[in-house]
Amino acid sequence: MSVIGEQIKKIRTEKGITQEQLGELIGVTTQAVSRWERGGTPDAELLPRISDVLGVSTDSLFGREEQSYSLALARRLCCMSQEDAFRYALNICWAIEIGLMRDLSIVDDFMGKLIDDSVSADSKRNDYFAKIIHDSGLSLMRISPDFKHFFLMQENGSGIGSHLSDFESLRRVFALFADEKLLRILFYIYSMPNMPIATSLISKKTGLSLGETDRYMKKICENNLAVQTIVATAEGEINTYSFRKESFAVPMLCFADEIAKKDLRPFLGCYDRKGKLI
Template sequence: MNIGLKIKELRTKKRITQEELAKAVGVSTQAVSKWENGGLPDIELLPSIANYFNVSTDFLFGLPSHEFDNCEQLIAKYIAAIPSKKDKYQEVLNMCWNMEKSFFGNHDVNKCTLDETIARKDLNHSQIVQKEGVTMMRLAEDGSFFFIAPKPETAFNFLLNTKQKQLKAFELLSKEDFYNVLIFLNTRDNKNFTSSLLMKEFGLSLERSKEIIEDLRSLNLLDTTEIELDDEIRNTYSLRNNPAIIGLLSFVDMIVNRPNGFCYNIWDGNVKYFNK
């Protein structure tokens, strides 16, 4: 197929007139008509034509497209080149949003951007639930996140392997003083502390302070350091930083404060998260 017929194919698919195409690439309508009837556009016009139709010049020539070759490497280089850490996180989130849209066939990054979507306060949730996997995205001014989980052959049963430990963690988190201490420790610089700090900040008894510390240790959330002071061995503690806390609270929040608005939503019907 020659270039002119390729252009006609693209123009027809896009449902635009010869006049509209001519105006977009800076030629006359007669020139476009000549292309579509066997003529060839000037070589310097090819990048503009390809860009207008969002295709490669290889596509216009009927050659195999290489536009996706090494795309992972290009993305990695692009992210690595962003100097600001804050901008780096934001750009990765933007990419996650574009990946979410691509499940729905929307691959135009200029349409329904992340900023536009967040600004529409009634649409702050996107999810995909399919037999092959799930995604979830929170879209809000106060904080957004993206989650994706391809479904293994054994479904998500691996999450049940630590059932008893999970039940223990939920039991501890259901106690308000434990919850408050956990949040408080994640507001501090990671400095060592003793049970006296919890007594001072929350008015807890020495016994309850020590109990909470031991519960935190049981969840591998604290490191212990022994120091010798006044001829005695005393324990000090420091928070073992674990970003899974953010994930846990994020998902619990999405359960108890489930948004009503869906910007994008796919649900394939009878999808089971776990196997018997």
């Protein structure tokens, strides 16, 4: 089968159009459509008509639309300010979340919900989540007006177990975050993401002694959750610590917060592994 024939069949089937209906809309016979889908290639002058009828670009008939769109998106993001690029990228993530529902009837209504920060009249008081779970993968998105993030994973059929570190290594990570004093420190230094913080201030804000603070900060830095800097002052050198922005702790804490929430407000959800919608 030719690429064009393969794409015509794929798009036609997705849209629920029969070969006969497509032929009538284009102005060719059913046999012509069947011939294309079995390996033939339509005449070049028919391609614009075929793309119009199927509601796709000509590039998509050659299987190039995804590559072209991805390239155009990357170039557009490169030309934006950093703040605008992140805002635009998040809107793209929301479009992905809606698209993975595979329901054209909801697209127009739901697309504006994130972009306009108009989840609901009381959205400032609630956390909203979108969940899409299919056999092919899953995506999760938090769409609270002031706290948004996105996660997408394509599954390989064998689960995630074989790709994770050994059990003991993971247990140590969870034990690290289970330490109440360490978590208290992380909460504080993560609330000051752009400022080095002295040990004495961390001690004061968390209620820990200076000795405890030093011991915990050493452990935190050893696990790459913060960065230590020595600052010279009139009284001598002091240790300061900064939030490590490239740490995986931030997404981990975000998702841990979603697990901990008792009053989740599901805004959009789809689950098809057992053929049901939630």
